Amino acid sequence: MKFSKAFVLILPTFLLLAAGSVRAEGWVFLPSDSLFRSMAADPREPHTGLLRDAGRSQWEGSIGRTVELLRSPPKICTPLLTKPFLKVERQWAWGVTASAHAWLDQRGSSFPMRANDWLFGTYFSYSRVKGSLDDPSRYLAWTSRLEYTHESTHLGDELFAQRDPIVYSRETAKWLVSVEATSHFRLYAGAGGLIHSIPQEPAFFAQGGVEVYGMDWNVLGQPMRPYLAYDAQDRREAGGVFNQSAQLGFQWRNTKDRKYDSIRFVLSYYRGQTPFGQFFREREERWAFGFFFGP
Numbered sequence: 001m002k003f004s005k006a007f008v009l010i011l012p013t014f015l016l017l018a019a020g021s022v023r024a025e026g027w028v029f030l031p032s033d034s035l036f037r038s039m040a041a042d043p044r045e046p047h048t049g050l051l052r053d054a055g056r057s058q059w060e061g062s063i064g065r066t067v068e069l070l071r072s073p074p075k076i077c078t079p080l081l082t083k084p085f086l087k088v089e090r091q092w093a094w095g096v097t098a099s100a101h102a103w104l105d106q107r108g109s110s111f112p113m114r115a116n117d118w119l120f121g122t123y124f125s126y127s128r129v130k131g132s133l134d135d136p137s138r139y140l141a142w143t144s145r146l147e148y149t150h151e152s153t154h155l156g157d158e159l160f161a162q163r164d165p166i167v168y169s170r171e172t173a174k175w176l177v178s179v180e181a182t183s184h185f186r187l188y189a190g191a192g193g194l195i196h197s198i199p200q201e202p203a204f205f206a207q208g209g210v211e212v213y214g215m216d217w218n219v220l221g222q223p224m225r226p227y228l229a230y231d232a233q234d235r236r237e238a239g240g241v242f243n244q245s246a247q248l249g250f251q252w253r254n255t256k257d258r259k260y261d262s263i264r265f266v267l268s269y270y271r272g273q274t275p276f277g278q279f280f281r282e283r284e285e286r287w288a289f290g291f292f293f294g295p
Helices: 005-017
Strands: 023-024 027-028 048-053 058-071 075-077 086-105 114-134 139-155 168-182 187-199 205-215 217-219 223-237 241-252 261-273 283-293
Touching: 048 075, 058 114, 187 223
Parallel strands: none
Antiparallel strands: 023 027, 027 058, 048 058, 048 283, 058 086, 075 086, 086 114, 114 139, 139 168, 168 187, 187 205, 205 223, 217 223, 223 241, 241 261, 261 283
C-alpha cells in the first residue's frame, strides 16, 4: 500500500488540531475522550512524549493522537432477572489514529536521526458498562477495539553511510478487550495478525497488559496519582520475539477543562525487539526516563 508523503504529513497534523465535540440527537461528533482508553505501556500506542535513554546518548520522541470521530448515544437498560438497582450502558464508536516516532542520537548540541516510523489507521470500539444506580463508583466495564493500522519506517540520515535501508511496510489488524471494575485497576488482552507485510513475516501475534493506579492527591488544584503499567507482546515475526514494556511514574490530570488530559512522568523499561522497523530483527534492553502527554 502506497501513500504520498504529503498525506502522511498532513494526517497527523489534522489529528493533533482536532478538538471539541458536537452533539446531534444523542450522537457525539469528536468527543473529548475514547471509549477504549489508551494503553500506557504499549510503545506503539499513539501518544506524544519524549524519553531519554539512561545508558546511551539517545532519545526517542513521538507525536500521536487517537481521535474518536463519532460515538453513538448510550443505550441504557435494566436487565431482567437482575437486581433493580443495576443498569447496563452500551455504546460504540469509530475513530482514527496517527503517530510519528523518531529515534535520535545526541552529539553535543546536535541530534542526528537514526530512524523514524509512521503509523496511521482506523478503528471501531464497543463499550458495555454494568453499574449501580445508587453508587456510581461500583461498576464493571468491558470495552473492545478492532483496529486496522498501516506502518512504514525510514532510516535516518545518521546511518546512511553505515547500513543500507530496508523496504518496510505493513498493514495490521488487531482486536483487544479491556476490563476494569475500578478506576485503579485495568486488564487487557487481544490478538492480531499482519494482513500484508514487506518483508514478508509470520502474521500472528498476541498482546496483554495490566495497569495499576494509586490514590489521588492534590497538586496545584489538580489530582496526581502514582501508576504502574506493563505490556507484553508475543510475536511470530523475526524468528519469534517476546516484547516487554513497563512504566512506573506519576499521572497528573486536568479534570476541570478536559477530563482525560494529563501529563505522565515516567521511568520506562523495555526488553525485546527493537521497536523501529528498520531494526525489527534486532533485540535490545533499555531503561529510559521522560514524560508523555495525553490520556
